[in-house]
Amino acid sequence: MSDRLTQITTRGGDDGSTGLGDGSRVGKDSVRIHALGEVDELNSSIGVALAEPLPPALRDALVRVQNDLFDLGGELCIPGREALTEAQLARLEACVEAFNGELEPLREFILPGGSRAAAALHVARCVCRRAERAVVALDKAEVIPATSIKYLNRLSDLLFIGSRIANRFAGQPDVLWQPGLNA
Template sequence: MGNRLSKIATRTGDDGSTGLGDGSRTGKDSARIAALGEVDELNSFVGLLLCEDMPAALRDELVTVQHDLFDLGGELCIPGYQLITDDHVARLDGLLEKYNADLPRLKEFILPAGSRAASLAHVCRTVCRRAERSIVALSKDEDINAQPRQYVNRLSDLMFVLARVLNRYAGGSDVLWQHDRKPRPKDAQE
């Protein structure tokens, strides 16, 4: 594994194609590469979220999520291969149940705001939804396993719940959308 990335600039992609894990090449604008890129971006944002203060158990669980996302990218990179299983999805279901158990019931929509960590969890949630859309688009063109789509679907739900948890961890609460909020008078806006 140590020599695997000994040469970073290979120039093989200068023609607009990129290599897949099975040795084949595809366009850098293909649905598969778009989905792979969205998952990579999501993993990067989870890494950014991990720079924030949070409970140790949650940190460990997010590191596991990062490894899962790397595996999910590997599965997308190798057509016909499977790395994400029903067990991965079930683990996220368990985390959703665990972290949602102590949260108050939502009566209003919440804004993607609050503490920096919560706001970053919301960014992860929205990037995760985009990755999910890319995986769904890929599945219309090519056969892929259902588990990657299910995994990112659950992960986006988990990121929503974790944003709420992280706001409470920082001493705050949900930032509620105010449906009856009145616009400020024009004079006050200046």
């Protein structure tokens, strides 16, 4: 593999623009760059969760997701590119089903929290929803492959389920919402 990043400081963005993967330049405030930044933050949020103790199967799934998010980032930085595949989406959906099958059905909403890993996964879930909204906004301006939006939608499900798996792994119960508790 050749060196990809030989020079980190380029000064090319000092005027408020940034280069895309196809060589074109756009404003750093563009909808595309906003979506790309949200996906990058999502990947970093998952990295924070991975710094905590997690069951090996969940850890492996999240590392695969991080790689998929880099594919998505590559897709977003090159207009017209399709990088996420139906196979990646299917793998993610299978993870959601498998992990959810391990859990007791929910009878009420749960409050975000529990173990540090679960709390980090809840934050990542919120960042995922924000990234999804940013990609949907970009799709209104320029056509984005449908697989990308579906992937982010399924990923938020995995992160929610993963938070419950992380709590179980840590011996922490999910804390259920108590409607009207403070009324």
